[in-house]
Amino acid sequence: MNPEYKETFFLSAGETNAEQELSLAILTARLIEIATAHANSLDIGNPSMTGMHAGWVLSRLTIEMNSYPRVNDNFSITTWIESFNRHFSERAFRIEGENGEVYGYARSVWMVIDTVTHNSVGLGHFNLPENLISGECPPIERQQKHFPILDPDFEGIPPKGAIVAGFPVFDYRFKYCDLDSYRHVNTVRYVTLLLNRFSLEEHDTTFVKRLELSFMHEAKYGMETQLLRHDATPLHSSFLLRRKDDSSPLLFARMLRKER
Numbered sequence: 001m002n003p004e005y006k007e008t009f010f011l012s013a014g015e016t017n018a019e020q021e022l023s024l025a026i027l028t029a030r031l032i033e034i035a036t037a038h039a040n041s042l043d044i045g046n047p048s049m050t051g052m053h054a055g056w057v058l059s060r061l062t063i064e065m066n067s068y069p070r071v072n073d074n075f076s077i078t079t080w081i082e083s084f085n086r087h088f089s090e091r092a093f094r095i096e097g098e099n100g101e102v103y104g105y106a107r108s109v110w111m112v113i114d115t116v117t118h119n120s121v122g123l124g125h126f127n128l129p130e131n132l133i134s135g136e137c138p139p140i141e142r143q144q145k146h147f148p149i150l151d152p153d154f155e156g157i158p159p160k161g162a163i164v165a166g167f168p169v170f171d172y173r174f175k176y177c178d179l180d181s182y183r184h185v186n187t188v189r190y191v192t193l194l195l196n197r198f199s200l201e202e203h204d205t206t207f208v209k210r211l212e213l214s215f216m217h218e219a220k221y222g223m224e225t226q227l228l229r230h231d232a233t234p235l236h237s238s239f240l241l242r243r244k245d246d247s248s249p250l251l252f253a254r255m256l257r258k259e260r
Contacts, residue, residue, distance in 0.1 A: 003081065004078050005037065007037065007076065009076070010072075011070070011075060012071070012072075016070075017203065019204060021068035021070055021207070022068045024191055024195060025191045025192050025195065027063065027095070028188050034077050035091055035093075035108070038079050044126050044128060049112070049125075053115045054112050054113065055112065055113065056110050057110065057111060057113050058110060058213075059214075060214050061109075061213045062107050062211070062212050063104065063211045064140040064209065065095070065207075066102070066103060067103055067104075069097060075103065076098070077093055077095050078093065080136060082134060083135065086123055087123065088111045090107065091108045092136065092137070092138040093108070093138070105138035106138070107137075118218060143214060143254075145161075146253075147162060147163050147238065148161065148240065148249075149162070149229075149238060150163070152166065152167065152168060152228075163230045163232075163238065164230065165240075166230050167228075169227070171227075171244065172225050172226075173225070174219055175222075176221065179220075185219040185220070190213060190241070190251055191211070194211075194255060197239075205259065205260060207260060208256070208257055210254070211256075212254040213251065215250075219250050225241055225242065226247075227239060235256060235257045236255075238252075238254050238255075239251070239254070240252055
């Protein structure tokens with residue numbers, strides 16, 4: 001069996017952003033869909049774990065794009081398993097145009113949780129042949145360390161490694177349409193939450209070159225959250241999404257944009 005799995009898509013107008021390119025939220029959804037399809041084809045997907053009440057969840061996701069498919073384009077996504085151990089699996093992706101041009105790459109870290117307790121159950125119950133683990137690393141960097149972000153009104157000297165938010169705290173309460181089948185917040189909803197912190201003009205003049213998502217804890221229905229943002233440069237933004245009640249971190253994210 002080929003360790004790579006590939007699907008081709010047609011980009012309709014309903015899946016583009018305001019700049020008539022593949023929406024980053026839709027791309028995120030497509031990456032999750034093809035990862036799911038590949039896992040199912042290898043008999044390590046969620047259907048094979050129904051009896052043990054377990055399923056795959058994302059722990060980290062990094063997307064790095066040189067450009068994006070445009071409306072009415074055909075494009076493909078190829079995925080493969082980069083590594084696999086008792087605790088988590090790394091999966092990589094390549095996004096290409098129909099003529100073979102590479103738009104970009106993505107890499108991800110996955111774990112399996114108990115769908116009732118939402119605790120990690122590990123990957124020891126899988127028996128995956130070695131020849132299905134590619135080991136090929138996509139040509140993009142792994143995620144860098146994410147630094148704590150402090151409130152914008154913080155005074156004094158920040159703790160070592162911490163940075164101070166440069167924007168007002170943004171409050172958000174998660175709603176029904178933010179949830180997935182695990183009844184926690186869908187990865188795509190985090191992406192749209194981040195994208196909506198930028199204006200239409202900013203999206204018209206720049207595009208997202210790189211996005212890093214690192215999930216710390218689940219966010220659930222009705223949870224009151226706060227999003228903090230720090231810009232190291234006008235095109236390099238870091239985010240912390242935290243619970244409003246106790247400030248515990250839910251998500252660290254980094255977004256690098258590039259001028260069009």
